[in-house]
Amino acid sequence: MSLTLHINGETHSVDAEEDTPLLWVIRDDLDMTGTKFGCGVAACGSCTVLVDGIATRSCQTYLSDLEDSQVTTIEGIRGPVADAVQQAWRDLDVVQCGYCQSGQILSAVSLLSEVPKPSDADIDAAMAGNVCRCATYRRIRAAIHRAAAKLES
């Protein structure tokens, strides 16, 4: 069936079942591959996108849940918070294999949009769902603090 999605400020009409995970529509139908498949059960965070600004696992979000929602992927993040986060990631060379980092960045953007100056505990809570097998966690934490400091100044 034909469904309407709002992604990165654009409206897309996709031919898919209502119970199709958003992840696969973004990747396979709309060819936006920055959002990654890691586990399919919302346990690793590689597929994180923003749904109305909130970090959301797209592998367990179904098309039927998204009526009137605005979805933002790594390809579509804009604005001071996104800029600060991405720049901090680059300044500290956070990435290794990089596969999880779109999801990490979107979770960080979601956190800093809600909590401008997060504590370590805030970061632990907000980033708990994002796995990095390369274990870049120390740098992720430092990059979030760095982005917060930049946004404050």
Place this chain on the structure above:
Amino acid sequence: MTLQTSRRGFLLAGGLSALAVGFTPGGRLAAGTPASHAFNPFVTIDSDGRVTVIVKHFEMGQGTSTGLPTLVAEELDADWEQIAVAFAPADNRRYANLAFGIQSTGGSTAIANSFLQYRQAGAAARDLLVRAAAGIWGADPADITVQKGMVGHGGKTLGFGALAAAAAGLTPAEAPRLKDPSAFRLIGDPKLPRKDSQDKTDGRARFAMDMKLPGMVVCVLKRPPRFGARVRQLDSSGAEGLPGFVGAKSLPDASGVAVYGKDSWSAIRARDAIEVDWDMTQAENRHSDRMLSDHLALLAAPHYQARKQVDPAETAAALAGAAKVVEAEFHFPFLAHAPMEPLVCVIEPTAQGVRLYDGSQFPANTQPTVAELLGLEVERVEIETLYAGGSFGRRATPNSDYQAEAAMAFALLGGETPVKLVWTREDDLGGGYYRPMAAHRARIALDQDGRIRGWDHRLATKSILKGSPFESFLVHDGVDHTSVEGLADSPYALPAFSVGLSDFETPIPVLWWRSVGHTHNAYAMEVMMDLAAEAAGQDPVAYRLSYLEGEDKDRRRLTGVLKLAAEKAGWSGPTAPNRGRGVAVHKSFDSYVAEVVEVSGHDGAIRIEKVTCAVDCGLPVNPDIIKAQMEGGIGYGLGAVMRNEITLSGGEVEQLNFPDYEPLRIADIGPIEVHILPSAEAPTGVGEPGLPPAGPALANAIRALSGTTATQLPMIKGGIAFS
């Protein structure tokens, strides 16, 4: 900086007027234009001045797409910003890993084997540009300078691009002069940015999982519930009529069923609807507890002695006459690699044969494996290497398992439709190729003064290499080196130290897992050293140092990192209340690493507060990447020893996704501080060596705090809780 991932891409981008520098298969420097196809280049320079470094190792996060370009840019005196990166095509002769003689990445060898080769390529290119400029200006080449991508003489300057065409007509020097290390500007720069940071933070980095070709179908395999089972009968009627379902066919070797869909979700969903009747007669049907007791039974009479220089009778005599015997038994589970990007390989037909899109770790194996399956000549299999979303060893199977699956699935469909073979996380965790299970039993004989007089170490584990193409290189007199590495060749000066090895047999495929045999050998060794120190009533650092005395290079360098880590961790100072510190030191992949882990206790649960690491990996090429690899190795190792295991019940794997194989998460670990020893020695590996000391240092810290020795892994299984 955009990463060029296509060979055709960089050749086309190069254009006719550009310069290419590389090596002939005989190892001689060669130069010309990229279009001449006389050799595969290591460096190309475009007419617009862009320098492309062709990286022969794949990028799985370890930093090789920054490291190898650093070597070229250094000798070329290029500006870091003008350096682009492309991955090498499959070409076993030109792009061989000089440590192995075949095109492959692994064993923490990328920088070590490339250090001179890539510098030579850069130096040759610089020399050609200088001579081209000298010709234009009528100057003596000795008077020409090169700085940050600009060639100059007496106030005149030209960029590399303007000189590339003229340089391409010259013959490269046989042995261009390399810089003295004191002149290094990029090598050793702690702030040199990674080349892949931009693409990996904006979603543009392309992995094999991201490939989509016109007309492509996606294939997932319905895999047997037990290792070694075979398809008896396939019933795909349940999937008929599902949206996007294309078809299902049994693989030629009956190891599984290929399920095809028009996209990923269609294939995954169809797989669930397909029924297979499995023949389990050749399958592994045991429970993992039973396998463990089978390992333990093998310790009674080792199949092989791995230290030929020691007579086990001498060890037995030392134990018989010991004032005190320290002993322990260690259990290590199967472990999955679980790279973030599940395995995936795309294959498409070309005019001559096929092209693979893969995070290709072993092109040298994959190319002939796929060629044989498809009845093609080897060179008709092209491989385009893309970023790999982690590997930790998993993408380097001697039999190219998942690429072979892609080739079979492609052939089954008729060989004309592009096929993307995708593993799900369930396939990954349940699919084998694990770090082998291992059991160790160690008995140390101490004299009255607490000195070691003998050490009887026995272990049982499945050989990784027996039956593989690498058997002849690394299995000697029955001993698989990877089973005993870091143990039988320990640099500690230990008297009457015998290592008995028994091979465990199972159809479960096993594989190198980040740092391979060191994963269990360093753990057993370094926990035993702590137990011996305790029995001797001595400080664990001082006790270790007493077995690392003398001028032996390994002992000297181990001493260096051990002292540095102890100093930086404040080892000699008091431990805060409710805190415990543990230490371990280990040599692996020619690098030396010591780590101190500090833990705290809260209501009976352990928290990792801090890790202090000291590493000696020779001359540090990319210090920040060295630190990143230490951080990563430590995290990967700690997460595994804390709580990861693959278990089987009646032959069936019990952990099929992350909730049952809980990876290290951000809250699990505090700060990691990495200190690099200055060194002028040749650079050595960093991808793996950070891992081996991490587990035993944690175990030793927990024992210092609570008195509990973690000998059964994962630690949570032995009753240790983490907060």
